[in-house]
Amino acid sequence: MLENLSFDEKGLIPAVIQEIDTKEVLMVAYMDREALRRTLETGYTHFWSRSRKKYWKKGETSGNVQEVKSILYDCDADCLLVMVKQHGSGACHTGNRTCFYREIPLKKD
Numbered sequence: 001m002l003e004n005l006s007f008d009e010k011g012l013i014p015a016v017i018q019e020i021d022t023k024e025v026l027m028v029a030y031m032d033r034e035a036l037r038r039t040l041e042t043g044y045t046h047f048w049s050r051s052r053k054k055y056w057k058k059g060e061t062s063g064n065v066q067e068v069k070s071i072l073y074d075c076d077a078d079c080l081l082v083m084v085k086q087h088g089s090g091a092c093h094t095g096n097r098t099c100f101y102r103e104i105p106l107k108k109d
Helices: 033-042
Strands: 013-019 025-031 046-049 054-057 066-073 080-086
Touching (some): 025 046, 033 046
Parallel strands (some): 013 080
Antiparallel strands (some): 046 054
């Protein structure tokens, strides 16, 4: 199955994290093969931090963990959709439930 996935030149694949019950998009992060292996093995999301250059389990310090319910991949096999049960107050490090809490206003005609 992992051999079907298309990781980028840095060995990463974007992962869109969505709450299974509400369908809210909680966050986007990156996984490499090891982060995906850890996710599959533990049942909780693990990612590769591009800025800190290390692996992290979502919620390892906050307690706001993400229990994985399913993982899908897109038609090009270059993006993951990870359906989770979000435990705790939310997914965003800012304290918001989702990382997508800001909006760019659209130009009105």
